[in-house]
Amino acid sequence: MDKKIVLITGGSSGIGKSIGTYLTTKGFTVYGTTRNPKNYPDFDAFELLQLDVKQPDSIQKAVSQVVSKEKRLDVLINNAGVGITGPVEETPHEEILNVFETNFHGPVHMMKAVLPQMRKQGGGLIINITSIAGYMGLPFRGYYSATKGALGLITEALRMETKEFGIKITNIAPGDFATNIASGRYHSPVLEGSAYKEKYAQALQSINGDVDSGGDPIQVAHAVYKIINKSKPRVHNPVGAFLQKFSLSLKRILPDRVYEKLLLNHYKL
Incomplete structure (x- = not known):
């Protein structure tokens, strides 16, 4: 068979760039996407296409470009996403809508755009990049957890719906990795007079520290490569530090209140 054709959203930096560069080797x-390729004039790791996951027309155009040129599309990696922090009560609603448009609706639009082609060619693989945070409601990261949790559940549903077409759908849930996500993350302001001011400010320091000290994104790229080469990939594939992955096992076996207490202690709440 010819080379597999891979499309990665959010491929200009961070985890997406690491995945694309590694798969190229x-x-x-590999085709990556970014909202504005002109911002990366010296990018030469692989071809970058213009695509905004919040704009269905942009999605259709990019997918059509790949299929027109390559006559097939074997792997879609839904990686584009944004971070958000803030108290649930105080996060502006327009920012809530934005993070759901990017982290949930965007990947759904992408999957709907590639599924007809994958059915036509008799198979394909979709890998959704979710997050370990999507398996639990984290304080002051509730909306981020909600978007990634929703994407994980859609992955489970669509995987069963498309099985008969030879299409494999799975997710990779990274823990904390050293990327530029913090620079693009929306932080709800720490408001004077807020009931959450002290605890939110404290949690924010912890959240940013976790990302800054995170692992090398190449670990996610290795996980993607392994999944592509599996005939029957698992639904859930957490990737990250031992304690982060172990936290998922603890959530499954511990009583809810005990697990909640562990999180409260971690965030000093």
Whole structure:
């Protein structure tokens, strides 16, 4: 078979760039996407296409470009996403809508755009980049957790709906990795007079510290490569530090109140 054709959203930096660069070295033909390729004039790791996951027309155009040129699309990696922090009560509603448009609706639009082609060619693989945060409601990261949790559940549903077409759908849930996500994350302001002021400010320091000291994104790229080469990939594939992955096991076995107490202690709440 010819080289597999891979499309990665959010491919200009961070985890997406690491995945694309690594797959290129393994012989894949990789297309990445970014909202504005002109911002990356010297980017040469792989081809970058213009795509905004919040604009369905932009999605259709990019997918059509790949299929027109390559006559197939083997792997979609839904990686584009944004971070958000803030108290649930005080986060501006327009920012809540934005994070759901990017982290949830965007990947859904992407999947709907590639599924007809994958059915036509008799198979394909979709990998949704969710988050370990999507398996639990984290304080002051509730909306981020909600978007990634929703994407994980859609992955489970769509995987069963498309099985008969030879299409494999799975998710990779990274823990904290050293990327530029913090610079683009929306932080609800720490408001004077807020009931959450002290605890939110404290949690914010912890959240940013976790990202800054995170692992190398190449670990996620290795996980993607392994999944592509599996005939029957698992639904859930957490990737990250031992304690972050172990936290998922604890959530499954511990009583809710005990697990909640662990989180409260971690965030000093």
